[in-house]
Amino acid sequence: MSAYDTGEGIRSMTYREAMHEALHEALANDDRVFIMGEDVADYGGTYAVTKGLHEEFGRDRVRNTPLSESGFVGAGIGAALGGLRPIVEIMTVNFSLLALDQLVNTAATLLHMSGGQLNVPLVVRMTTGAGRQLAAQHSHSLEGWFAHVPGLKVIAPATAEDARWMLPSALADPNPVIIFEHSGLYNDRGPVDPNTGPVDLDRAAVRRSGSDLTIIASAGMVSKALEAADQLDKSGVSADVIDLRSLRPLDIPTLAASVARTNRALVLDEGWRTGGLSAEIAATLAEVCFWSLDAPIARLAGVEVPIPYAKHLELAAVPQVDDIVAAAGNLVRPIE
Amino acid sequence: MSDQLFETARSLEHRLLADMIRIRVFEERCAELYGQSKIRGFLHLYIGEEAIATGVMSCLGPTDAVLATYREHGHALLRGVPAESIMSEMFGKSTGCSGGRGGSMHLFDESVRFFGGNAIVGGHLPLAVGLGLADQMLGRSDQVTVCFFGEGAMAEGEFHEALNLAALWNVPVLFCCENNRYAMGTSLQSSESQVDLALKAASYSIPAWSVDGMDVLEVHKATTKALTAIRAGGGPMFIEFQTYRFRAHSMFDPDLYRDSDEVEQWKKRDPIMTFGERLLDAGDVTSDDIDEMWAAARAETEAAVEVADAAPLESIDTLLEHVTLEASENSSPGPDTPFVDDDEVWP
Numbered sequence A: 001m002s003a004y005d006t007g008e009g010i011r012s013m014t015y016r017e018a019m020h021e022a023l024h025e026a027l028a029n030d031d032r033v034f035i036m037g038e039d040v041a042d043y044g045g046t047y048a049v050t051k052g053l054h055e056e057f058g059r060d061r062v063r064n065t066p067l068s069e070s071g072f073v074g075a076g077i078g079a080a081l082g083g084l085r086p087i088v089e090i091m092t093v094n095f096s097l098l099a100l101d102q103l104v105n106t107a108a109t110l111l112h113m114s115g116g117q118l119n120v121p122l123v124v125r126m127t128t129g130a131g132r133q134l135a136a137q138h139s140h141s142l143e144g145w146f147a148h149v150p151g152l153k154v155i156a157p158a159t160a161e162d163a164r165w166m167l168p169s170a171l172a173d174p175n176p177v178i179i180f181e182h183s184g185l186y187n188d189r190g191p192v193d194p195n196t197g198p199v200d201l202d203r204a205a206v207r208r209s210g211s212d213l214t215i216i217a218s219a220g221m222v223s224k225a226l227e228a229a230d231q232l233d234k235s236g237v238s239a240d241v242i243d244l245r246s247l248r249p250l251d252i253p254t255l256a257a258s259v260a261r262t263n264r265a266l267v268l269d270e271g272w273r274t275g276g277l278s279a280e281i282a283a284t285l286a287e288v289c290f291w292s293l294d295a296p297i298a299r300l301a302g303v304e305v306p307i308p309y310a311k312h313l314e315l316a317a318v319p320q321v322d323d324i325v326a327a328a329g330n331l332v333r334p335i336e
Numbered sequence B: 001m002s003d004q005l006f007e008t009a010r011s012l013e014h015r016l017l018a019d020m021i022r023i024r025v026f027e028e029r030c031a032e033l034y035g036q037s038k039i040r041g042f043l044h045l046y047i048g049e050e051a052i053a054t055g056v057m058s059c060l061g062p063t064d065a066v067l068a069t070y071r072e073h074g075h076a077l078l079r080g081v082p083a084e085s086i087m088s089e090m091f092g093k094s095t096g097c098s099g100g101r102g103g104s105m106h107l108f109d110e111s112v113r114f115f116g117g118n119a120i121v122g123g124h125l126p127l128a129v130g131l132g133l134a135d136q137m138l139g140r141s142d143q144v145t146v147c148f149f150g151e152g153a154m155a156e157g158e159f160h161e162a163l164n165l166a167a168l169w170n171v172p173v174l175f176c177c178e179n180n181r182y183a184m185g186t187s188l189q190s191s192e193s194q195v196d197l198a199l200k201a202a203s204y205s206i207p208a209w210s211v212d213g214m215d216v217l218e219v220h221k222a223t224t225k226a227l228t229a230i231r232a233g234g235g236p237m238f239i240e241f242q243t244y245r246f247r248a249h250s251m252f253d254p255d256l257y258r259d260s261d262e263v264e265q266w267k268k269r270d271p272i273m274t275f276g277e278r279l280l281d282a283g284d285v286t287s288d289d290i291d292e293m294w295a296a297a298r299a300e301t302e303a304a305v306e307v308a309d310a311a312p313l314e315s316i317d318t319l320l321e322h323v324t325l326e327a328s329e330n331s332s333p334g335p336d337t338p339f340v341d342d343d344e345v346w347p
């Protein structure tokens, strides 16, 4: 039984609380684990995920850094090489671009460059996504870029349960793992099982079963897909909703099995369409499911514009529930 | 002092006080409007720090360039971006200075050479070097680029790269560090191994010094001195303005990381209050004058709010605008000042 089992069985937690508890457990269970990032201590993290941890575990293990993204991500890589298990927090994916060099040129390559000698057991957490009117330097969904890079593992927990249980698996992984947390999810509640334990990092999850089409989503798109699926149900269209969970590697067998059954696929992506993850998924499904498709694979992705500030423009720039319903409707419409 | 000089000094003092008040009133109204959800996203207030933008801006000419951070309402206002255009931007309206795309953190107005509104900490310092380089290479020798940033930016690699380039190339840039002692919840001591920021900048062979940023006249004097030297070809300079933000980092910040005593101590040095009292004591201003300044600032702000409230939203049909330009829309047909090169013929 886990130390966090209050005896009440499955609890309702926010995504934020679930991630906080996972971090707490990581610090409590393994002395090698430490957290570092901008304002993770007194301030509690930009999204209050690490709040209070420094009081219990001290400022060495919940370590504030200056504004130096490249520096502290690089230091995280070094610390991992030196035998620690760093969890680095970057405030948002937009700021991670200052550390892209360390992540892509170093963390992702060391194992290979060293002929298998040096692995980097580093966990990097960052937020992603639009929805809070933070405009074009704080709102992008760039996780697809990281999913492009061999040597990295990229995960995106979309539920409180996954926020709770993907972290221990990420820490146990010998590779650099990047965790994307959609900033719109932190206040969302969901059931969390206190005893789940480590989970598979590279498996997609079928969040809802249906027979007419497969909607493939990740991160902030999952709950929108589920809402759309409920609406579609009322008009007699039943959808499988798959939560990718892992963006690299992609769990193609799970996606293909669903599409082979529903014969239609709609791929959602909050990120931009061109060269995005949705393109990769659609192309791969076209390769492996071509003969079972009843319609062209459809994509619904972010509009190709930096995220605007004004609410109505921001809403129009990323897929919304109504857009998903409409796209799904087009896909299942009998061909005239 | 001759009568005329005396009058000039007095009118400068009046203007400095009035301008600080304009920023204060504008931003206090912004905070209210945030509470009413008229303004959304992040909102970073400059309250307490007004003497810096006011003192520096008072020294600039129309062809100088200005870059600032996301805490830039005051800088935009004093640079001459109309209050209603700033307020409309924060309301996300089409009449905003950035067409509703930028919001509070991304105010831009090319017509007054106000280059933002930058919210990647440190990201605009290299831009300032480039603007300075353009002035230098195009022979616009009397123009200066002024770059405002927080002390937090000095830990970023881009600060170091920018200062090194600026010094190497001797570009006409004034780096204005607004040291308010915190970068979000991180204090200066926990962010900088060397808290003498001028010393740090000086290590790049850039003249650098520290000034009381709560004293608008000191800011004005230091900036005048720096700009005179830069315009004479002296290359980049760095001034640390010591200041304090009276409000939380942004409207999302519960402000739990600093002592309320500390905040109260600094509030005693409120740049508007202290300067107003000094002028009153010296008889350079009457309390009626000061009342009038507040009233004028309120009128300006209220007019801006009215305009912003009534302004239309941008049509959704324009969502894809301003991403790339068509070649035919090229807005910069080339330098109006020819490239200055004595010997070589430009191909």
Ligand SMILES: Cc1ncc(C[n+]2csc(CCOP(=O)(O)OP(=O)(O)O)c2C)c(N)n1
Pocket: A038, A067, A069, A091, A095, A098, B069, B071, B119, B120, B121, B122, B149, B150, B151, B152, B153, B154, B178, B180, B182, B183, B184, B249
């Ligand atoms: C590269 C980058 N990292 C982190 C942030 C988040 N952030 C925004 S403002 C800020 C503090 C900056 O402090 P400082 O430079 O001192 O300016 P101040 O806010 O005090 O005016 C931080 C950490 C950011 N915007 N950009």
Ligand SMILES: [Mg+2]
Pocket: B150, B151, B152, B178, B179, B180, B181, B182, B183, B184
């Ligand atoms: Mg600061």
